[in-house]
Amino acid sequence: MTDLRFQTLTAEWAPECRRLELSVFEHANPDELIAEDDFRAYARVFPEGFFLCLDGERLVGQAGGIFLNFDFAHPQHTIVEITGENQCGNHDPDGEWYYGTDIAVSPDYRRQGIGRRFYELRKDLAKKHNRRGIIAGGHMPDFVNHKANMSAAEYVDRVASGELYDATLSFQLENGFAIRGVLENYIEDEATDGWSALIVWDNPEHST
Template identity: 35%
Template sequence: MSSFYVLNSDSVIVRRTVKKDIPAIVKLQEESFADLAKIGNIWHPDELRSHLEIFPEGQLVAELDGEIVGSATSLIVDLVPEYANHTWKDITADGMLTTHTYKGDSLYGADISTHPKVRHKGIGHKLYQGRKDVTMKFNLKRMIAGGRLYNYCDYANEFTPLEYALKVVRCEIHDLVLSFDLINGFRFIKILTNYLEDARSLNYASFIEWKNPHFNTASIS
């Protein structure tokens, strides 16, 4: 991937995932989430095939010079109440996305990844824009997700998860995931506990939300 060291983000194409992308996505996951890969918390081929069968419109990849450098997995859900506590396993049906429903009102971001060598180059932003486009295409009220508090392990002796998240919101602390989410127009709602087995976040995640500015209530029957 030596060609990735110099990158013009305009050369990156975001498109819908197809079946032939699956091996490349698995490799991307292994290299993007080395810590989670050690405990098996990355996508497996059977899960990725299920995603394409259940909700093909919500699966995206970022491509550079014919190689997959990023991916995003989404499903449509209907949370009741709208800010209900949940775990990653429950909301995604343990990664199979069988909880997806076209009758829902929210696009749920199950996963987003970019290759370590092309981070901070605008690829994640393009994938988020792709998700926003999906949200607007299906006239969904919002996009939501649980983002692991990536750097919380470094501050757990000083702050509660909520205190840490609020400091990130106030730009007093930088968090690899939550800071990126905030830059991309999300707002922090609350802390989700026992969200995902993850040593870095100590299993805590931030419930984040982006509201669709073009949501049309008149079209809801």
């Protein structure tokens, strides 16, 4: 990763961010993905929470999020509901949690440590601002190979136990996240039938 650099989002990268978003999430409804104007909104509202990975002047990865409060007693939500207008309108500067709204790495640059570095940056941000931790709707791309034989809840349980491997969800577990359940109709995605895992990382340095 010596030639790669990381920075926070600026508005001029919005077109490239949209292109990367569409190329990575090819099975998702484009209308539910982050739009070009949404990326510009992120750059205004909370650029500190949105990270880019560049190879020279080429965008090869991005990871965004917002601060918010979360009700674990009523955890069900969709990505559209929880993020608000421009997918960042519900950002609360005083929110207790960093909610990961987006992470995308170009297929040509996977397995180079970019995703792991994004998670490190997110954790550092949560620690810097003394947030309780990180929450996200964890994508589970390999569920498509098992959904005919088991429910989403059974699938994530078997991934969590190590019985099954999921390219994204297993990686998140390796990075210290825990599964707190499944989210129905989280995002319109034909491969996963809209299912995602509710994943949480608790900040060990958080103080009240």
